[in-house]
Amino acid sequence: MWKNSKWHKRLTALIVMGALGISVTAPLPKAEAVDAWGAAAQALGVYAAYKSSLAGILALGNDVNAQVQSRIQDVQKNGLDGNDNDVQVVNSVMAQLLAKGNYVLKVNSLPFVWAVNDSKDFNAACYPTNYISINRALVRGLNMEPDELASVFAHEMTHGLEQHSAKNYAQAVAQYMGMSMINMDTNSMDWNKLNGLVNYSIAKNITLPTEYEADEGGFYLMASAGFNPGGGAAAMARMAYYLTYETQNFLEYQDPDTKRQERESYSDHPETKLREDKLAQMMSDYGCAHVTVKDRKDIYVDGEKLLSAESTSEDYDNTAETAYLVAGALAKAFHDYDSITGWNFRQDGQGNLTCLSSDRVNALLQQFLVKAQAGAKLQSLVEKAYAGEAASGARNKMLAEESKRNQKLAERREEVLNADGKAVKKLRENADAYSDYGQGDKALAQMQRVFASRNMDNLAESQAINARAKAVSGDFAGALSEADKAVAADNKNIYTYLNRADIYHMLGELDKALADIAQAKEIDKKNAVSYYLAAVIEDEQGNTEKAKADFAELYRLQPKAVSRIPDEYLQAISQKEYEKRQKDKAEARKKYAEEWKKAHKDKEK
Template sequence: MLKSWKRKLARAAASAVFACAAIVAAPLPAEAASGTGWGIAASALSGFIAYKSGLSMMLDIGNNARYQQQSLWQDKKANGTDGNARDVAIVDGVMTRLTQPDVFVLPADALPFSWHVNDSALFNAACYPTDYISVNRGLVRILGHEAEIAAVLGHEMTHGIEHHSAEVYAKTMAAYYGLSLLNMATGVMDWQQLQKLTAYSSAKLFTLPTEYAADAGGFSLAARAGFNPGGGAAAMARMTAYLKDESRDFREYQDPKEKTDVNYNDHPDTELREARLMKMLTDYSACHVTVADRKDVCIDGTRLLSGAFTAETYDDTAENAYLLAGELGRLFHDCRTAEAWGLGAAGDWENAKAPLLAAAVRQQGLKDTLRTLVTAAYAGEEKSGARKKLDAAEAKERQALAKAYDAVLAANAKQAKRMRMNSDIYSDLGDSRKALAMIDRALAAKGLDDHAESLGIRGRALAVAGDFDGALSAADAACTEDPKNVYNFLNRADIYWMKGDLAAAIADAAQAVAADEKNADGYLMRAILTDEAGDCDGALADYQKVHELAPAFERIPDEYLKDIDAKAYDARVKKREEAAKAAAEEKKKAAEARKTDEQQQQPSTEKPQKEQKTTEKNEK
């Protein structure tokens, strides 16, 4: 998350632990943990079990395409959808560049990134454990440059790539269970203190380091995608100005006094993040570019120009300085010599990689000054060794990316199976791009456990994309390679169905039934297809078989279930009515809570006591 508003998110991590207490074995009773030595050992063991259990659970949730879709639905339900096409286009453009294959490596146990611009005016963005990124329209509107948005979204992507949510959750669980058992042995604190200690530990020891890592990862991702590398520092400068001068929402405002208090804030101070991101830019520029006093852009310590104050409602001097420094830094990074800058040509200096810088140099007549400073900077690189240090750091980064890619190719059978499952889910959802991406990863995996079924699933993904020739070619190969697998025929039946060839689809469903007469899925597919073809008697017979083999199946239509099992039909109707009643109650409660929240957010019309007394005196 970009910013932790008011302390409540850190506490929520601890609350999640308490809500999920049944996931691991309950702590030993106090009598069993009475010895201090045993208590410490048991607390460590309990914490380890909790960590492994929590991590496994969260990684499993995060690697399920169905849950990713639910993340989107929950976000839309809670925050709506931004109706501004420009906002959406900006985010889509930035994320499309950030998610190119040469920018990052998606781990074997992760999903392709999904994103949505919601209708919240709050200045924030967040990455769910499912690699779903929620972007508030408030963030898009407030950040004035796509490089700033890229730095923020790269930060969120890093949370997903590194599984930060899963790690923090698991460590928080481990801390709670370990501290709980130790407290039983020693009795040093009450349970309220324990909860506070867990929340504080989660914020400071677990979440805070991931925020530093996400800032660094976001810088690297944005830079590799070709965005202005000054975007990260500029975004922090913009956020500082916004929270100080413009925010009027109590969920965003933070009292400056909190910096000196013991608090649960799980994010670094914005000013510190700004300074760290500027240091990353300096390193990226082979140590040539710095910004002094948040305004003066310097080359090797000599001022070239300054950021300008251009905004109407806030001071954007620092923001503009960082964007200028970012373009300057990119040129030092990408150009190995001073000549590569093109400063020796006649006329005004132009550079596609540095439009802001070129315009400022032209307007202020600084071309000769820039050429002198750049020439001197390269002349001193041999002595400083900064370029060699930069090259070594980037070589190490490339090795890490290559290693991560090799790990994806070395995915085991369990991981390959999950990739195949996720591909099928994406096809169900109509997302052929993600479906093909996942199944291609599975087919390339060293531990691929079922080549034939993977081909069939790839065929289905191709059909969703509209490539029926390619789809049938893959599905035919799957059925030939493994004619005993029911799902190879069902995948081909689905392809024929999408193509509009109902007879061929029914024939393949029949082959699926013949391949395994005890598998309900074959009968279910044939029932759906024969019903569509108008053969109600055939559909009834197949649905009857589905009910016999899998009584819990919910996909038998009411009109057929009524004839097959009247008791089961009555139970379904009752369950549906109860769910509708519960949903209505929940909607009523949500509306009441929303009304209360809106009332609390309205500014008070009462005058401060001192002002009120003065006014009364004047009126008298």
């Protein structure tokens, strides 16, 4: 998370409750000493808990259904931001990060999805499923400034890329179990005190380091995507002001006196000013250490002052943000160009010397160069900066660090390409699930990963699933062409027929769809999917007897699929299941009516 840790706190609460439940129901007697076998058993228990927890959350994070539910739950709780401009700005920033950012998804990670909710809390969070929840208050609080938003979103993406939620949760489980076991053996501490100690330890030793990692990873991700590298420090400066002077949420309030920020001592996030300083240093290093900001307003190039930033807002003093964004444009230029030629110093037609391209990232810099009449001075400073690089080694150092980061990404790409057949099969299953939800673009992206893999296990089935994804995306001609190739490649695989049948179904060519389903039934008479698809199409055709027969076979083969059978067929297939469904519906209606009545009664009060 970027600002606070509600997600981690909820996880920690679950950990504590679970561990206490174990300790209360099965307390161990006080021991003077722990024998070797007992210690080993406890250690193995903690390790097993860690591995189990990690595997569970990683599996959740690689489940398309869980990702969809993540968004649904967020929206149900917080609502959606109704301001189209907020959403458009967020979508634009996220699209640029995804398209241009230098990052690699792990093979067991889903592609990023996001939504802007209507929460009044200044926050954003990345779920284990790579669903990024973005609060309206954050978007408005950062004044919809793209570079500041990019730093936040890239921070959250780094949490997802590094699978921090899963790792933090597993480590927290292990830490709590370990400390609980020690306490049960020695009876050395009150359980309430132990809870406090464990929570503090988890925040400082597990969550806090990953926040630093997310700040760093987010910085390089957003910079690689073309955003202003000063955006991170600017966002921190803005956050500090917002949390001190603007927030209406008492829990978010940050005392301006750092000595009185006792709350920060128990936070699982770094202190805001410290984060600002570190991100400002990253910005400087990114630009070969040429550019620095002093006193949050003065911009220097190699120790010589260029100009002082001023506030550009009528609502509050945003001098620090402005300084970082001006300095960030300079740092980006020093990073991107290895000589002054790339800066394109020129007259602007109004008697001013300007430089760089006239895009958003450079707009503030160009504005302040005119205001301070500092164009010629900057040109001189830039010339001297490049002239001194050979002696200082500044550029070589920057390039060496960048090479290390790129090497790590290259190694991760190799890991993904060399993923085993089981992992590739899961990618294919996820693609199919995205198609089920009508998200053809996500399905096609997953299939690109499948086809790029060096260990793809089933070309025909992969082609069939890719064909269906094309159909979901509206490319029916391409879908049928690839589906035909899949059937030709393996006419004994029922899924080549079933996927082509689904494409025919989308096109309204029902007889062709049923013909393919019939072929699938001949290959495998025990596959329930064939009967379900056939029943749906037959119902659409009005052929109720055939539909009833196929729904009945679906129920026989897979009783848990009863929820897919419409009432009018279920009553004839299983009276017991039908009556249970009607009872459940009646109870649900009654519960809804009671809740509605209570809610409106409370409003009247």
